[in-house]
Every structure is written in C-alpha cells, then in structure tokens.
Amino acid sequence: MSELAINGGTPTIPDGPPAWPLRDDAVRQAMLAAYEDGDWGRYHGKHVERLTKQLVELHGIDHVLPCCSGTIAVELALRGLKIGDGDEVILAGYDFGANFRCIEAVGARPVLVDIDPATWCLDASRVEEAISTETRAILVSHLHGGLAAMSELRELADKHNLRIVEDACQAQGATIAGRVAGTWGDVGVISFGGSKILTAGRGGAITTPHEEVFQRAKIFNDRGNEAFPLSELQAAVLLPQLERLDERNGLRQQAVQKLLAECGELQGMTPVQLDGAGNAASFYKLAWLYDEQVNAQSRDAFIAAIQAEGVAIDAGFRGFVRRGASRCRRVGDLNHSSRAADQTVLLHHPVLLGSDSDLQLVATAIKKVLKAFAQR
Numbered sequence: 001m002s003e004l005a006i007n008g009g010t011p012t013i014p015d016g017p018p019a020w021p022l023r024d025d026a027v028r029q030a031m032l033a034a035y036e037d038g039d040w041g042r043y044h045g046k047h048v049e050r051l052t053k054q055l056v057e058l059h060g061i062d063h064v065l066p067c068c069s070g071t072i073a074v075e076l077a078l079r080g081l082k083i084g085d086g087d088e089v090i091l092a093g094y095d096f097g098a099n100f101r102c103i104e105a106v107g108a109r110p111v112l113v114d115i116d117p118a119t120w121c122l123d124a125s126r127v128e129e130a131i132s133t134e135t136r137a138i139l140v141s142h143l144h145g146g147l148a149a150m151s152e153l154r155e156l157a158d159k160h161n162l163r164i165v166e167d168a169c170q171a172q173g174a175t176i177a178g179r180v181a182g183t184w185g186d187v188g189v190i191s192f193g194g195s196k197i198l199t200a201g202r203g204g205a206i207t208t209p210h211e212e213v214f215q216r217a218k219i220f221n222d223r224g225n226e227a228f229p230l231s232e233l234q235a236a237v238l239l240p241q242l243e244r245l246d247e248r249n250g251l252r253q254q255a256v257q258k259l260l261a262e263c264g265e266l267q268g269m270t271p272v273q274l275d276g277a278g279n280a281a282s283f284y285k286l287a288w289l290y291d292e293q294v295n296a297q298s299r300d301a302f303i304a305a306i307q308a309e310g311v312a313i314d315a316g317f318r319g320f321v322r323r324g325a326s327r328c329r330r331v332g333d334l335n336h337s338s339r340a341a342d343q344t345v346l347l348h349h350p351v352l353l354g355s356d357s358d359l360q361l362v363a364t365a366i367k368k369v370l371k372a373f374a375q376r
C-alpha cells in the first residue's frame with residue numbers, strides 16, 4: 001500500500017497502471033519469426049521494406065524514410081527542406097524539448113509563438129505576425145490528444161511560401177479534416193519510441209510527398225552506410241502493431257469519451273478539447289490543465305497523490321518560455337505556453353485500452369484526490 005495514498009487508505013487501483021508495452025502475442029510471434037529467418041541479425045531484410053510500404057499506404061504519400069528516432073526524424077525533415085544557417089523556424093512556446101534543439105542543430109533560429117489553450121498546439125491565428133524575411137518553415141506538433149489547425153496553417157504557409165514540418169509523433173493514425181496526421185506538412189514526422197502507441201523501443205520516420213526532400217534527407221542519412229537506421233527487428237515488431245492501429249485508435253477515442261463523461265465537471269481541471277468534425281485524435285496522452293489556485297495544492301502534489309492511487313498521470317513538457325533572447329525570437333505574449341508548462345497533467349495511454357471498469361477507477365481516483373484537496 002502506498003503511504004502517499006489519500007488519507008493513507010488503499011490506492012484506488014492497487015495493482016497500479018496497466019503494463020506497457022502490451023503483452024501482444026502478434027508481436028511475440030513477429031520477434032520469433034525474425035529470429036527464425038535470421039533477419040534480426042542482418043543489415044537489410046524484408047521487414048523495413050514492408051513497414052515502409054505500409055506507412056506509404058497508410059499516409060497515402062509517395063515517400064517514407066524510416067530512421068532511428070522521432071528526434072532524428074525532425075532533424076532529417078529540416079535538412080530535407082534545406083533549412084540551415086540564418087533561417088528562422090516558427091514553433092510553439094510549448095512543445096517537445098528536442099524540437100527546439102533540432103532547429104538549432106541545423107543552424108536555424110527558433111521563433112516562439114503561443115499555443116491555442118484548447119488544443120495545446122501552435123495557435124494558427126498568431127503565426128502570421130511572427131513571419132519575417134528570414135522565416136522558412138513552421139514546425140507544428142499535435143500534442144496530448146489535441147490536433148493543430150492544419151488547414152489554416154497550410155493556407156498561411158502557402159501564402160508566405162513557407163514549408164511545414166508536421167510532428168505527428170503523438171498522433172499516429174490520427175486524422176484532421178479527414179487527412180492522416182503527418183500528410184498536411186511538406187514533411188511529416190512519426191516516432192516509434194518506447195512509450196509511443198506504435199513502439200519498437202526506439203525508431204521513427206519521415207513522410208513526404210516531395211521527391212527532392214526525400215532524396216536530401218536520404219543523402220544526409222547516408223555516410224556510406226545508413227547513419228540513423230531503423231533495424232530489421234524494430235520493423236518486425238512494428239508491422240503487427242500497425243495492422244491494429246486504426247482499431248486501437250478507435251478504442252482509445254471511445255475510452256477518452258467514457259473517461260471524461262465519468263469524471264464529469266472537475267474543479268480546476270480542464271481537459272483538452274475533443275476533436276471537431278472530420279478530426280479523430282489518437283491519444284498518446286490525454287491532457288488536462290490543472291489549476292492550483294482552485295485546488296489550493298500544487299501540481300506536483302496532485303501528481304504525487306494521483307500516482308499513489310495507481311494512475312499513470314505525469315507532468316507535461318517544460319516548454320521554451322524561459323529560453324533567452326540569444327537562442328530564439330519570441331512573438332507576442334506566451335501566456336498559454338507558460339501556463340501549459342506549469343499546469344499540464346497527462347494521462348498515459350495504456351489505460352485507454354483497458355476495460356470500462358479500469359476507466360471508472362481512474363475517474364474515481366481523480367475525483368477522490370480533488371475532493372480530498374478541497375477538504376484540506
């Protein structure tokens with residue numbers, strides 16, 4: 001029993017969060033088959049080729065380049081677009097830390113724009129004022145169950161001759177206005193990292209409709225051998241997961257609806273806005289903005305208490321609001337990014353493939369902790 005459990009009582013979910021990665025028999029079989037045919041120990045084989053073909057089909061796009069991580073995929077995307085010294089790349093003040101570093105890695109300068117507080121993603125209505133003569137690209141991520149306003153961003157990018165890198169590492173198989181996440185950008189980015197909904201422990205890929213971008217990224221990857229490869233074994237375990245991506249995304253979407261309904265209106269906790277018509281998120285994480293003024297307890301106290309109840313909730317990203325002017329240009333206030341960095345709490349996805357009673361237990365734990373805070 002956890003000493004941190006509210007009132008020292010029994011945690012709401014005594015066994016803790018569901019195991020991740022899933023104990024998936026199809027993945028086990030894929031590993032064994034790769035062992036039997038020897039591909040696990042080869043530089044090249046049929047698995048990476050098959051995975052590439054299936055990702056091309058899923059995205060309805062001409063080119064996919066698998067690689068060793070989502071982080072390297074972002075860099076390959078920028079290099080493929082010829083972003084470099086002296087260029088500016090617009091990104092949200094709240095985003096995955098490595099995205100900022102990837103812009104710096106190619107010699108470009110990040111330009112920070114606030115997020116839309118409803119979706120946790122770059123606010124498209126504030127991008128135009130950030131464009132300068134140096135601006136070459138927009139790097140936009142779909143985050144925490146929120147989806148960026150891609151048709152507005154696409155229109156803006158086309159109007160100003162900018163390129164888009166669309167980071168779908170948290171949104172594999174999601175759709176925005178009927179189009180798969182990653183296909184609105186000039187380059188899309190996905191991750192197969194250890195916590196992702198398609199996981200190989202490590203791995204990633206870029207997707208692009210542009211032959212020349214694909215070729216440039218490939219050339220950067222080529223040091224006489226592939227410098228940032230996805231292995232045969234990684235591809236082998238991804239193939240059976242990819243087959244079930246749509247089905248599992250559907251289950252996660254239903255689970256989020258049920259969970260939020262079960263939670264009802266929560267004091268000082270506002271969930272990410274659920275997707276509009278034609279949109280379907282994939283819920284790698286589910287975000288709430290936690291208000292410590294309302295709950296009179298810090299976010300850290302909330303996270304500690306909720307984890308002690310057996311629920312896998314954690315803090316969000318730190319964002320870039322505190323980055324100095326020597327490293328980036330800031331446009332307008334970044335109040336929502338700042339709030340997101342300080343107040344985001346994220347439910348990790350495995351429980352969204354659990355049973356209805358698992359979801360009820362999560363809702364019960366959240367309500368229990370908030371009620372205990374209110375009584376203190």
Ligand SMILES: Cc1ncc(COP(=O)(O)O)c(C=O)c1O
Binds near residue numbers: 167169170193194204
């Ligand atoms: C939005 C976003 N972009 C990029 C990445 C990087 O992916 P990887 O861990 O495969 O490097 C992550 C990982 O969590 C992410 O959440």
